[in-house]
Amino acid sequence: MRSTRHPIRLIALILALMLTCVTASADYASEISSVMSTYSYQNLMASSAPQQQVNGAYRMVELLEIMAREEGCDSSKVSSVMSTFSYQNLMASSAPQQLVNGTYRTVELLELIALKLGCDSGSVSSIKSTYSYQNLMASSAPQQAVNGSYRTVELLELIARKLGCDSGSVSSVMSTYSYQNLMASSAPQQLVNGTYRTVELLELIALKLGCDSGSVSSVKSTYSYQNLMSNSAVQQAVNGLYRSVELLELITRKLARDTSL
Numbered sequence: 001m002r003s004t005r006h007p008i009r010l011i012a013l014i015l016a017l018m019l020t021c022v023t024a025s026a027d028y029a030s031e032i033s034s035v036m037s038t039y040s041y042q043n044l045m046a047s048s049a050p051q052q053q054v055n056g057a058y059r060m061v062e063l064l065e066i067m068a069r070e071e072g073c074d075s076s077k078v079s080s081v082m083s084t085f086s087y088q089n090l091m092a093s094s095a096p097q098q099l100v101n102g103t104y105r106t107v108e109l110l111e112l113i114a115l116k117l118g119c120d121s122g123s124v125s126s127i128k129s130t131y132s133y134q135n136l137m138a139s140s141a142p143q144q145a146v147n148g149s150y151r152t153v154e155l156l157e158l159i160a161r162k163l164g165c166d167s168g169s170v171s172s173v174m175s176t177y178s179y180q181n182l183m184a185s186s187a188p189q190q191l192v193n194g195t196y197r198t199v200e201l202l203e204l205i206a207l208k209l210g211c212d213s214g215s216v217s218s219v220k221s222t223y224s225y226q227n228l229m230s231n232s233a234v235q236q237a238v239n240g241l242y243r244s245v246e247l248l249e250l251i252t253r254k255l256a257r258d259t260s261l
Contacts, residue, residue, distance in 0.1 A: 028066060028256035035062045036249055043242075049234040050095035056241025057102025061085055063248040064109040070255045073112040081108045096141035103148025107131055110155040119158040127154045142187035149194025153177055156201040165204040173200045188233035195240025199223055202247040209258075211250040219246045 042055040061082075068078045088101040107128075114124050134147040153174075160170050180193040199220075206216050226239040 028070060029253065031066050032063065032249060032252050032256065035059055035066070036245075038062075039245055048095070049232070049238050050099070052238040053234070053241055054095050054098040054102060056238060056245055057099050057106065058089075059245045060241065060248060061102055061105045061109065063245065063252050064106060064113070066252050067248070067255060068109050068112050068116075070252065071113060071116050073116045077112055078109070081105055081112070084108075094141070096145065100141050100144040100148065103145050103152065104135075107148050107151045107155065110152060110159070114155050114158050114162075117159060117162050119162045123158055124155070127151055127158075130154075140187070142191070146187050146190040146194060149191055149198070150181075153194055153197045153201065156198060156205070160201050160204050160208070163205060163208050165208045169204055170201070173197055173204070176200075186233070188237065192233050192236040192240060195237050195244065196227075199240055199243045199247065202244055202251070206247050206250050206254075209251060209254050211254045215250055216247070219243055219250070222246075 036059075039055060039059045042058075043052060046052045046055055065078060065082055069075070082105075085101060085105045088104075089098060092098045092101055111124055111128060115121060128151075131147060131151045134150075135144060138144040138147055157170060157174055161167065174197075177193060177197045180196075181190060184190040184193055203216055203220055207213060220243075223239060223243040226243075227236060230236045230239055
């Protein structure tokens with residue numbers, strides 16, 4: 001009679017793997033909830049729009065760290081980015097410097113994610129070269145924040161195209177990006193351009209990944225409303241960063257359930 005021990009071992013292995021996946025998914029969900037709790041708390045504690053910008057940028061970094069781990073990016077590289085994030089936060093003496101820290105770490109995590117997804121390495125390298133060059137050319141923290149925000153848009157474009165988002169919609173966002181950059185007369189206006197285009201690309205990515213369309217629409221409705229209510233570029237940038245956090249929450253929760261892009 002053929003032994004039944006091997007099939008039993010196989011079943012046990014499958015069950016163990018399933019349990020591991022469920023546990024990992026639960027851990028990610030808990031981490032995401034923790035980030036969003038911090039997001040809500042820090043919004044209440046913020047006494048100015050620049051502090052709200054930092055809250056948005058920092059929560060983006062934390063959600064992208066989760067996403068990078070969900071997608072299996074090199075753990076040592078992810079840890080290196082997060083170590084820099086913590087160190088630069090300690091070194092920052094103002095909200096504008098903290099904002100730079102957040103936007104720069106966002107670029108570095110998106111680079112890892114883009115490469116993991118198989119985006120063209122030459123295109124990613126080109127964006128990172130621009131990132132390094134523009135950092136050298138920047139004469140102020142607001143200009144550095146624009147550099148981070150603009151490179152974020154360019155990396156998200158690569159990711160959106162790699163995922164198969166509608167090319168016409170992606171091109172439309174990037175046309176607006178180029179036009180609004182020409183129309184911007186200051187770094188704060190450029191930052192709005194970067195953060196708003198980030199929202200629009202994340203919306204396309206969220207829908208492509210199958211995130212709940214009602215939830216995505218709710219974020220976009222808030223985006224449109226808060227844009228109308230904003231009376232300055234600084235407040236508009238808060239709107240862009242906050243809506244980006246909310247879309248990233250939807251995306252990371254979807255990935256926690258599906259385990260991969």
